[in-house]
Amino acid sequence: MPLNSPWRADFPGILALAAEGQTYLDSAATAQKPQAMLDSLLGYYASGAANVHRAQHLPGERATRAFEATREKAARWLNAASSEEIVFTRGSTESLNLLAYGLEHLFQAGDEIAISALEHHANLLPWQQLALRRGLKLVVLPLDELGDIDLAQAATLIGPRTRLLAVSQLSNVLGRWQPVSELLALARAHGALCVIDGAQGAVHGRHDLQALGADFYVCSGHKLYGPDGVGLLHGRREALAQLQPWQFGGEMVLQADYHEARFRPAPLGFEAGTPPISAVIALGATLDYLASLDDTAAAAHEAALHRELLAGLATPEGIRLLGAPQLALASFTVDGVHGADLAHLLTEQGIAVRSGHHCAMPLMKRLGLPGAIRVSFGLYNDGEDLQHFFAALDKALELLR
Ligand SMILES: Cc1ncc(COP(=O)(O)O)c(C=O)c1O
Structure with a gap:
């Protein structure tokens, strides 16, 4: 079953970015806005x-x-x-x-x-x-x-x-x-x-x-x-x-x-x-x-996206999740791959994810990491967004290893 978002059409920003070839997966930094807003x-x-x-x-x-x-x-x-x-x-x-x-x-x-x-x-x-x-x-x-x-x-x-x-x-x-x-x-x-x-x-x-x-x-x-x-x-x-x-x-x-x-x-x-x-x-x-949204449907959509994100991140070798994320986002590093290089190759492929310390420098130091890539989503994201991300990740890792 493709994971569609019934609310995607309410958010002109996500549609505009998609038309530009950008897959926006950085909603934990800031979210796209509904037409009503x-x-x-x-x-x-x-x-x-x-x-x-x-x-x-x-x-x-x-x-x-x-x-x-x-x-x-x-x-x-x-x-x-x-x-x-x-x-x-x-x-x-x-x-x-x-x-x-x-x-x-x-x-x-x-x-x-x-x-x-x-x-x-x-x-x-x-x-x-x-x-x-x-x-x-x-x-x-x-x-x-x-x-x-x-x-x-x-x-x-x-x-x-x-x-x-x-x-x-x-x-x-x-x-x-x-x-x-x-x-x-x-x-x-x-x-x-x-x-x-x-x-x-x-x-x-x-x-x-x-x-x-x-x-x-x-x-x-x-x-x-x-x-x-x-x-x-x-x-x-x-x-x-x-x-x-x-x-x-x-x-x-x-x-x-x-x-x-x-x-x-x-x-x-x-x-x-x-x-x-x-x-x-x-x-x-x-x-x-x-x-006005159906809270239960929204929570179920977010949960389904998150399951798909975690399943997709479990496949490539060497991916290390930070902690055990429960919803909305996942941060990760890849063994033997420099985060900045990976972030650069994802950006080149139109994937908008966040990399770095996520404004939590002491936490990163405590985890012994210079930074991490974070994928995060909102109500408007769908399964296709995640597929774009996984395809771009595969390609980037192929180039980097
Ligand atoms: C957990 C947490 N607290 C505080 C903030 C700061 O929010 P703002 O930049 O909107 O003031 C953020 C922003 O990323 C956050 O994720």
Whole structure:
């Protein structure tokens, strides 16, 4: 049975790339966009742009309504307790930086922050830099051989000095769901704040943030088939109350004088300056589109693609997978073949996959690898895309060995 995607035609970008001879298998870096998102983006500009939260005129009121409607949709999408728990940022990286600055006042020298060995730089560097600024200890939770955060070791490393735990929900290199509920329970037992990096996890399936119970959850619009330049920070009401503003200006202020000011609470207090209005509105259209899909069919399609990817990678000799990927992607190296040479030959054949350290340099060092090739896909990919990749891989390996 050929593996067709019923949603492929909804994504003009994937069709345009295919017409150009490009097979796009890099959705973990950024996803192609549905027509509904493009229509919304153009529709906002074509019907008259206006700033939000500050004008009483009709275009301003219209833009504010559409902007705030996305907040409601995002809250529904993630099952947040209230739309006031949704803060718009520029992406996961900015959300995590906001947290590292906005929570800084809670830390004292000697406190510990626990992250894991597989974190993307976005969920490592803000905490590392906070630790350096405040004299904190950054504790790195090790992984087991499958690529999961090792719970037994985590239980010995998370303790009374742990003030915050920040871990990925789904690894962008190893493609495995991490045991976040168990980790949250360990951290909560010591009263630590919990941050989940959902940049990859949010893209696959629906997540119930009330059930998850983390203090903060972050994700990016562009990986979720939406526009770039916009992301979300979800915070539980009580957690947001502990966060201090980190950027100042615009409508985040309640009262301003020359020498002092008071600031709004969340969410507007964390949205300084003109936000990415068109992107927020178009993210709302993307969420409408995603909500209209059959979740079960989407999950089954992704699972079937992943099975086919792993089966195809099992055939050529010398391929070593990083960990045991469960969904969405697979990263690999090939014995005796330089990753950069292989990446070059795949690129020459129109295969768009990612090679290198995948913004997780410490993980690569820990695995003793200079880098890896990563194949990742979205809803729009089909069996033919994978066949193109396998054929190109065979040809490249024939040339290189
Ligand atoms: C796990 C993970 N966290 C964070 C990020 C950063 O996301 P963004 O670049 O959209 O801020 C990424 C992006 O690849 C990611 O994969």
